[in-house]
Amino acid sequence: MLDERLRRIRGYLLDMDGTLYIGAEAVPGAQAFMAAVQRAGCPRLVLTNNSSAARSKYRGRLAALGMPVPLSAVLTSGGASAEWLFASTPLRRPYVLGTRALKDECRRAGLTPSDPETSDCVLLGYDTGVTYATLTDACLLVAQGLPYYATHADRTCISPRGLLPDAGALIAAIEVTTGRAPVVLGKPEASMVEAGLRRLGTTVDETLILGDQLDTDMMLGQKSGILSVLTMTGEAARRRREYESVVPDLTVSHPGELLERLCAAGALPRTIL
Ligand SMILES: [Mg+2]
Numbered sequence: 145m146l147d148e149r150l151r152r153i154r155g156y157l158l159d160m161d162g163t164l165y166i167g168a169e170a171v172p173g174a175q176a177f178m179a180a181v182q183r184a185g186c187p188r189l190v191l192t193n194n195s196s197a198a199r200s201k202y203r204g205r206l207a208a209l210g211m212p213v214p215l216s217a218v219l220t221s222g223g224a225s226a227e228w229l230f231a232s233t234p235l236r237r238p239y240v241l242g243t244r245a246l247k248d249e250c251r252r253a254g255l256t257p258s259d260p261e262t263s264d265c266v267l268l269g270y271d272t273g274v275t276y277a278t279l280t281d282a283c284l285l286v287a288q289g290l291p292y293y294a295t296h297a298d299r300t301c302i303s304p305r306g307l308l309p310d311a312g313a314l315i316a317a318i319e320v321t322t323g324r325a326p327v328v329l330g331k332p333e334a335s336m337v338e339a340g341l342r343r344l345g346t347t348v349d350e351t352l353i354l355g356d357q358l359d360t361d362m363m364l365g366q367k368s369g370i371l372s373v374l375t376m377t378g379e380a381a382r383r384r385r386e387y388e389s390v391v392p393d394l395t396v397s398h399p400g401e402l403l404e405r406l407c408a409a410g411a412l413p414r415t416i417l
Pocket of ligand 1: 159160161162163355356357378
């Protein structure tokens with residue numbers, strides 16, 4: 145049954161942090177997995193919920209770890225959110241509480257990041273340059289009732305210094321002030337799935353997501369029907385008990401084991417190894 149589902153897989157959604165690498169190190173089997181998928185000519189996207197950095201940063205990090213991907217194969221929650229807003233709403237002029245990278249993603253998708261006076265919605269991201277003035281502008285617009293979206297809702301971002309306030313912390317500040325919460329667009333929400341499938345050119349049935357987080361990566365699979373594969377390399381190993389309701393379709397110890405399973409099921413030719 146699982147092998148039958150694996151055999152149909154043509155497209156890959158791949159979480160990066162904790163799945164393909166941890167810090168400056170590639171995860172076991174990640175390079176072999178990425179190379180095999182590329183050699184097989186399968187479309188793949190690397191994903192992150194972090195909307196603060198540019199796609200080129202992730203491409204550079206993967207290339208440095210021996211996993212080169214084209215820029216077009218990097219999908220951030222910022223890119224997915226901007227594409228979804230353009231495709232699914234008439235809104236074109238977001239007030240962006242976010243970094244320059246998020247504003248660039250908006251422009252690439254056809255949106256025009258705008259001043260508070262001329263904006264038609266609010267898009268909140270992981271804004272590492274937030275100030276009291278920009279937070280105030282966002283609060284006032286949200287309080288006025290403008291459509292309000294967030295690229296993702298992760299509360300914290302792991303760093304060598306400890307946990308840092310992520311988009312969820314800014315969402316909380318605005319909610320305390322205005323009483324409103326945003327429509328969230330990144331993993332595990334449908335916007336990320338829709339943007340991902342559109343770019344892969346595959347159906348739900350033909351697509352697999354590999355990730356290390358239950359509440360985002362595996363929840364995305366559970367909600368959308370995309371085959372979800374949990375790798376025990378990153379977050380999940382530590383936090384499994386917190387999300388007992390999220391059940392991955394397959395659990396592997398690392399991406400190399402998934403590669404073996406895909407070959408055994410006939411999704412990838414053995415000759416690729
Ligand atoms: Mg991860």
